[in-house]
Amino acid sequence: MIRQFAEFWQSDFGWKFRHSPTAVLSFVVSVALVMAAIAAPLIAPTNPFDSASLNLMNGFSAPLQPNAFTGELFLLGTDDQGRDVFSTILYGLRVSLFVGVLAVLFGMVLGVTLGLIAGYVGGRVDGFIMRVADIQLTFPAILVAMLIFGIAKGIIAPQYRDQMAIWVLIIAIGLSDWVPFARVVRGATMVEKNRDYVQAARLIGRKPVAIMVLHILPNVLNPILIIATISLALAIIAEATLSFLGVGAPPTQPSLGTLIRIGQTFLFSGEWWILLFPAATLLALALSVNSLGDWLRDALNPRLK
Amino acid sequence: MTAFVTVSHLGRSFDVSKPWLNRVIERLPRRRLVAVSDVSFQIEEGAVYALVGESGSGKSTIGRMLAGLMTPSEGKVEVAGADLHADPAARKAARIQMIFQDPYASLNPRWRVRRIICEPVVVAGGATEGVAERLLEQVGLSAADADKFPHEFSGGQRQRICIARALAASPRLIICDEPTSALDVSVQAQVLNLMSDLRDDLGLTYMFISHDLTVVRHMADRIGVLYLGRLMEEATPDQLFERPRHPYTQMLLAAAPMMEGRSRDIDLPKGEVPDPISPPPGCAFNPRCPFAVDLCRQERPALRDVAGVRVACHRAEELAALSAG
Amino acid sequence: MTPPPVLSVRNLVVAIPSRSGTSRPVNDISFDIAPGEILGVVGESGAGKSMTGNAVIGLLDRPAHIASGEIWLNGRRIDALLPEDLRRIRGRQVGMVFQDPLTSLNPLLRIGDQLIETIREHLPMTAAAARDRAVAALEEVGIPAAAERLNSYPHEFSGGMRQRVVIALALCAEPSLVIADEPTTALDVSVQAQIIALLRRLCRDRGTAVMLVTHDMGVISEAADRVAVMYAGRLAELGPVRSVISQPRHPYADGLMGAMPSIAIGQRRLRQIPGAMPRPSAIPPGCAFAPRCPRAADTCRLDPAPSLADDPQGRAACWFPMEHSA
Numbered sequence: 021m022i023r024q025f026a027e028f029w030q031s032d033f034g035w036k037f038r039h040s041p042t043a044v045l046s047f048v049v050s051v052a053l054v055m056a057a058i059a060a061p062l063i064a065p066t067n068p069f070d071s072a073s074l075n076l077m078n079g080f081s082a083p084l085q086p087n088a089f090t091g092e093l094f095l096l097g098t099d100d101q102g103r104d105v106f107s108t109i110l111y112g113l114r115v116s117l118f119v120g121v122l123a124v125l126f127g128m129v130l131g132v133t134l135g136l137i138a139g140y141v142g143g144r145v146d147g148f149i150m151r152v153a154d155i156q157l158t159f160p161a162i163l164v165a166m167l168i169f170g171i172a173k174g175i176i177a178p179q180y181r182d183q184m185a186i187w188v189l190i191i192a193i194g195l196s197d198w199v200p201f202a203r204v205v206r207g208a209t210m211v212e213k214n215r216d217y218v219q220a221a222r223l224i225g226r227k228p229v230a231i232m233v234l235h236i237l238p239n240v241l242n243p244i245l246i247i248a249t250i251s252l253a254l255a256i257i258a259e260a261t262l263s264f265l266g267v268g269a270p271p272t273q274p275s276l277g278t279l280i281r282i283g284q285t286f287l288f289s290g291e292w293w294i295l296l297f298p299a300a301t302l303l304a305l306a307l308s309v310n311s312l313g314d315w316l317r318d319a320l321n322p323r324l325k
Numbered sequence: 326m327t328a329f330v331t332v333s334h335l336g337r338s339f340d341v342s343k344p345w346l347n348r349v350i351e352r353l354p355r356r357r358l359v360a361v362s363d364v365s366f367q368i369e370e371g372a373v374y375a376l377v378g379e380s381g382s383g384k385s386t387i388g389r390m391l392a393g394l395m396t397p398s399e400g401k402v403e404v405a406g407a408d409l410h411a412d413p414a415a416r417k418a419a420r421i422q423m424i425f426q427d428p429y430a431s432l433n434p435r436w437r438v439r440r441i442i443c444e445p446v447v448v449a450g451g452a453t454e455g456v457a458e459r460l461l462e463q464v465g466l467s468a469a470d471a472d473k474f475p476h477e478f479s480g481g482q483r484q485r486i487c488i489a490r491a492l493a494a495s496p497r498l499i500i501c502d503e504p505t506s507a508l509d510v511s512v513q514a515q516v517l518n519l520m521s522d523l524r525d526d527l528g529l530t531y532m533f534i535s536h537d538l539t540v541v542r543h544m545a546d547r548i549g550v551l552y553l554g555r556l557m558e559e560a561t562p563d564q565l566f567e568r569p570r571h572p573y574t575q576m577l578l579a580a581a582p583m584m585e586g587r588s589r590d591i592d593l594p595k596g597e598v599p600d601p602i603s604p605p606p607g608c609a610f611n612p613r614c615p616f617a618v619d620l621c622r623q624e625r626p627a628l629r630d631v632a633g634v635r636v637a638c639h640r641a642e643e644l645a646a647l648s649a650g
Numbered sequence: 651m652t653p654p655p656v657l658s659v660r661n662l663v664v665a666i667p668s669r670s671g672t673s674r675p676v677n678d679i680s681f682d683i684a685p686g687e688i689l690g691v692v693g694e695s696g697a698g699k700s701m702t703g704n705a706v707i708g709l710l711d712r713p714a715h716i717a718s719g720e721i722w723l724n725g726r727r728i729d730a731l732l733p734e735d736l737r738r739i740r741g742r743q744v745g746m747v748f749q750d751p752l753t754s755l756n757p758l759l760r761i762g763d764q765l766i767e768t769i770r771e772h773l774p775m776t777a778a779a780a781r782d783r784a785v786a787a788l789e790e791v792g793i794p795a796a797a798e799r800l801n802s803y804p805h806e807f808s809g810g811m812r813q814r815v816v817i818a819l820a821l822c823a824e825p826s827l828v829i830a831d832e833p834t835t836a837l838d839v840s841v842q843a844q845i846i847a848l849l850r851r852l853c854r855d856r857g858t859a860v861m862l863v864t865h866d867m868g869v870i871s872e873a874a875d876r877v878a879v880m881y882a883g884r885l886a887e888l889g890p891v892r893s894v895i896s897q898p899r900h901p902y903a904d905g906l907m908g909a910m911p912s913i914a915i916g917q918r919r920l921r922q923i924p925g926a927m928p929r930p931s932a933i934p935p936g937c938a939f940a941p942r943c944p945r946a947a948d949t950c951r952l953d954p955a956p957s958l959a960d961d962p963q964g965r966a967a968c969w970f971p972m973e974h975s976a
Contacts, residue, residue: 035669216431219394220487223423224445224494238435379838380809479926480695509694509865509927514909514920521919536839539868543911543920566913580843582868584895584910593847594840597810 036319043315049308053301057113064107065095069272078102083293097293099282105293108279109301115275116305119189120256126194127255128248131201136232136240138202139209150206153199161196161254162261168192169267182270189268193258200247208240242320249313253306260302276302328367329405329530330374330391330498336399337361337386337554341602358602360386361554363400365628368498368530368547375533375541377577378551381601384534387551388502391532392423404498419498422491426503428483432475438486439471445494460489465519481512488519492527500532505540517544538581542566550574553601553609556628559635570636570645573610608639616640654725655682656826656859657706662719662729664698664705666930673930675701675714677883678957683827683859688850690874690891691863694927697880703829703863705729707744708736724826742772745820745858749832751812754819755804761815762800765822772823787818791848810841814848821852828853831863846873867910871895879903882928882938888958889965897974900966902939937969945970 028034037043056063066073081087083097083105096105138149156164172188173181212218213236221231256276262268263277271278276298283295342348342355361383368374376384389395391402393409393416401408407415422445425431432441442460443453458468464485475483484504491499501520505513517540523529535541541548542562550558550571558571569575576594596613599605608626611617620639628637632645664676676698683689693699704710706721708731721729723743728736740746748754756764765784769775775783781800788796791814804812813833820828830849834842850873853860862874870877870891877894879887879902887900898904908921925942928934934941940950949969950956958964961971 216425216427217433219389219425220423220431220490221433221444222394223392223421225417225448226444235433239433379840481926510867510906511694511909511923512926514911514922517911518920518922538839539911539913542913577839578913580840581913582842582846582866582872584868584871584907584912593844597808597841598838 033319040315040319042311043319046308046311046315049304050312053113053305053308054117056110057117060107060110060114064104064110066104066107068103068108068111076102080291082291083297096297097291099291099294100286105297108274109276109298112274112276112279112298113301113305115186115269115273116256116259116277116302119186119193119259119269119275120252122190123193123255123259124197124248124251126190127197127251128201128244130194131198132205132237132244134198135202135205136209136236139206140213140228140232140236142210146206149202153202156196157199161193161258164196165189165192165258165262166265166267168195169262182272185268185270186273189259189262192262193255196258197251197255200251201244204243204247205240208243209236212236212239246313246317246320249316250310253310253313256302256309257306276305327370329370329372330368330532331403332367332387332391332400333365333403334400335361335364335387335390335397335402337383337390337395338398356602359554359604360601361390361397364551364554364556365400366549366556366559368532370530371524371528372546373524373531373533373544375535375545375548376551377535377538377541377548379536379577379598381553381598382551383554383601384536384551385502386554388423388500388532388534391498392421392500393419394423420494420496421498421500422494422496423500423502424484424487424491424504426506428480428487428507431487432483432490434475436475437471438473438475438478441475441486442471442489442493445490449494456493457489460492461486463492463523464489465515479512480508481516484508484516485519488516488523492523496529498530498532500534502534503536504533506535506537513540520544538566538577550577553598553604555609555625555637556635557610557637559628560633564634568645568648570631570634570641571610571638572614572616572644576613608637616644653685655684655722656724657683657861658720658722659702659706660720660722662702662705662721663717664701664710664714665717666714668713668931670931674717674933675883675930676705677933678955679719679880679883679885680958681878681885681888683861685826685859686853686857687876688853688860688862688874690870690877691861691880692865692867692870692877693880694865696882696927696930698883698930699863699865699880700831702880703831703861706861707740707746707829708733709740738772741768741825742823743825743827745823745825745828747813747816747820747828747830747833749835751809751816751836752804754816755812757804760801760803761807761819765800765819768819769822783822784818787822788815790821790852791815791818792844793818809837810844813837813841813845817845817848817852821856821858824856825858827859827861829861829863832865833862834869835864835866842869843872849873867895867906879906882933883930884938884955885958885967886939887966887968893965898966899961899963899971899974900939900968901943901945901972903966904972905942937967945972 077089078087078092078098079100079102081094081098083095086093094104098104134149138146169188169192176184218231218235221235259268259275260277260280263275264281266281269275269278279298280295283298286294338357338359341358343353364387376387378384390397396410401410403409404415404419407418409415409419439457442457446453446456457471461468461470466482466485478486505516508516524531533541533544545562547559547561548565549556550573552573558574565574566578569578580594599612605612607622607624611621614621626637626639628635631641660680662676662679663674666673666675679702681689691699691702705716716729720727728739762784765787766780769780769783784800785796788799793799793811793814807815834845837845846869849860852858864870874891876889877891878885879894879900881902887894887898887903894903895907898907905923909923911920923942928938936952937950937955940946943950956967956969958967961968
């Protein structure tokens with residue numbers, strides 16, 4: 021592990037990383053936010069979803085000012101129900117990242133599989149898959165996600181809706197972002213399948229699926245990694261948008277988007293912190309992940325070397 | 326000697342038409358490129374059969390069809406008596422392997438050498454213990470190289486790894502598609518020597534594809550000269566280089582750079598290889614041939630025996646008499 | 651009396667600084683090319699032959715740079731010129747022909763426009779005169795119906811014709827030196843012979859000096875008057891082409907000749923040089939060829955690398971050059 025890290029540090033890639041302030045900063049911010057989300061139950065001062073521990077008297081506490089009734093101090097203030105904003109952000113970050121990461125993974129698996137098949141098999145199969153992709157691209161991703169969300173709402177019985185909401189969200193966002201993966205993987209596959217090592221594998225008697233998975237997939241991973249990082253930022257924003265519109269994460273499991281929706285109702289009554297801090301966290305998360313993706317694209321793209 | 330590989334009336338064409346919409350709008354016809362046309366030859370077991378030709382001669386396409394990587398449009402390839410493309414079992418039994426031109430593209434860059442070399446054994450379900458080490462030493466590398474990645478090797482060393490991978494499948498026929506064209510002269514000598522040694526030790530049959538006459542002369546037992554997808558002449562190296570029968574072969578030999586050096590006052594070849602999409606009628610070489618007559622422009626000559634050599638030229642006998650007299 | 655050389659390179663060193671130290675892909679190279687002479691520069695990949703050509707015309711990619719040495723063109727020192735002055739010299743006094751003709755031609759411009767533009771940039775001429783000259787240049791390189799082909803785009807030519815256009819482009823401003831880097835490598839054998847003959851004829855007729863960079867000994871043997879054999883950034887041998895081929899004095903040149911399969915005699919086994927050429931970043935001290943040399947002695951490994959001057963005949967950079975009984 022240490023040796024591998026040392027190798028990475030000494031490699032050209034590591035050197036580029038060290039010499040890019042953007043990359044280092046966005047990496048540090050991303051990692052810090054992810055760690056905070058993972059460790060939320062440990063570092064959050066309160067559990068905002070444990071209604072027993074909530075005190076309505078603590079409602080609308082301003083940041084770093086003792087509450088007028090209870091005298092308790094909250095780092096980032098509290099919302100109308102007396103929930104600690106810092107804690108809700110940590111838990112909201114958890115939901116946002118969970119949805120974002122799983123949605124991207126889902127979209128990635130789907131897109132990579134379809135892209136590999138389209139690129140390797142070619143012909144009509146390729147034509148069909150890519151036409152579906154083209155059609156999907158003509159709709160905004162949010163619209164696709166809302167459509168899927170709406171259909172799911174009609175299918176799932178009301179009593180399960182809240183607990184299924186997160187999974188529906190993941191599938192909705194995932195289904196709306198497989199296209200970039202499929203396109204890039206298809207293009208790379210069409211290049212790789214004509215290279216001689218793939219021909220050699222065919223001669224040895226490898227089946228097409230084995231060739232795709234063992235030979236081609238490892239060689240198209242770089243662009244997948246880049247798209248996954250950029251998609252993660254987009255997925256987090258998509259999730260926030262859906263939640264803001266009220267079709268995403270339920271109030272019982274609020275994501276950053278839900279928090280922003282709740283907060284915006286108080287913006288003009290002077291309780292700015294309920295909106296500002298979740299929004300700033302979302303901004304920091306999306307921005308750092310996105311810059312990391314941009315940097316990866318530049319660093320790994322051989323054409324720019 | 327029995328023929329191990331029999332290629333009969335092999336042909337392959339490619340559709341190079343523009344997309345359907347462009348054809349409709351621009352009123353273009355469908356276009357077909359005939360890469361290989363009516364090629365027949367035999368390879369004896371344990372022999373080195375070489376195909377030589379310039380770009381567009383179809384030599385690589387023939388190689389790929391012989392390897393079973395491409396299906397012929399016409400004709401068939403029989404290996405040890407079984408039709409390679411009709412009978413799936415024949416392909417397995419033939420145990421054909423291939424060595425490619427570009428040593429930088431023929432090894433999976435993400436795999437370690439051990440895994441690359443052992444892949445044929447894994448697919449065949451054999452034991453891989455020590456296989457990579459043994460084969461690496463057989464091709465002149467060291468057993469310790471098994472744990473490295475391809476990018477740690479030079480072009481010549483990569484080509485040795487390719488050979489080791491081919492050997493792991495215990496092949497009977499190895500198709501070598503320009504195996505040394507990407508290599509430097511001194512490295513080429515090492516690889517060619519290795520291939521000769523392996524042939525002697527293992528009784529391999531090679532089909533050797535090259536544009537380089539000197540390499541072909543050095544390696545082959547029998548040489549087929551291709552031009553625009555057609556076999557023009559087939560002979561042993563001595564016959565071919567001492568008394569080329571076909572005017573194209575004669576031109577090729579005259580044009581080849583000679584180490585011995587020679588004033589370049591001899592006739593230079595005329596023109597270039599024509600577009601294979603619209604080859605000239607009759608003999609494909611007629612527009613560049615100094616001896617072409619009307620018959621050559623009308624009728625495609627068949628490959629026939631002339632003085633112990635197979636040659637596709639209407640005027641082969643006349644020309645032989647001319648050069649003798 | 652010999653005429654003064656067109657190109658004179660003295661102790662040229664090209665250095666590439668990197669994180670792990672400075673490598674010298676071209677190390678202490680000196681040679682002259684006389685008017686009308688073709689000097690072949692031959693070597694295996696990584697020997698520094700293309701780098702030498704690029705250094706002469708000032709086309710080194712950073713961070714590679716000329717670390718020391720002098721380059722004289724027609725009596726003028728050009729290695730320290732400003733990029734603007736160097737650019738004017740390229741094209742006017744130095745023509746270039748590369749391996750892939752498509753990289754030398756702009757795919758979006760008619761070849762006539764490219765020729766006329768090049769001619770007018772370097773010679774004071776009216777458009778009409780430049781046009782006549784372009785037609786003459788195309789005719790000279792053997793392009794049929796030259797006047798009509800002026801309106802064609804590069805992709806409308808075959809590979810061999812394209813390389814002829816590039817040669818016309820390189821020669822249209824009547825340069826005194828042409829640097830041809832692997833000009834025939836991408837071409838078929840029959841076309842290669844045509845292009846070599848064309849290069850030879852044009853240079854004879856005009857007295858142009860040619861630096862012909864290639865890996866192909868056969869091409870050198872056909873085209874060149876003298877040959878410089880490079881190994882690991884240094885000159886191994888420099889001499890008349892016939893002597894170097896038939897009686898090489900440097901063991902590397904000798905090994906190279908032995909490794910070539912011959913068309914005349916089909917021998918069973920090729921002589922091979924053991925090992926591989928060192929990378930520019932890992933060149934051994936002393937003679938770079940010593941680890942692979944059958945004749946190497948302690949001198950070769952310990953003393954500084956030999957130069958051509960260490961050979962009594964001045965041909966091979968070797969402490970123990972090979973003698974051939976005539």
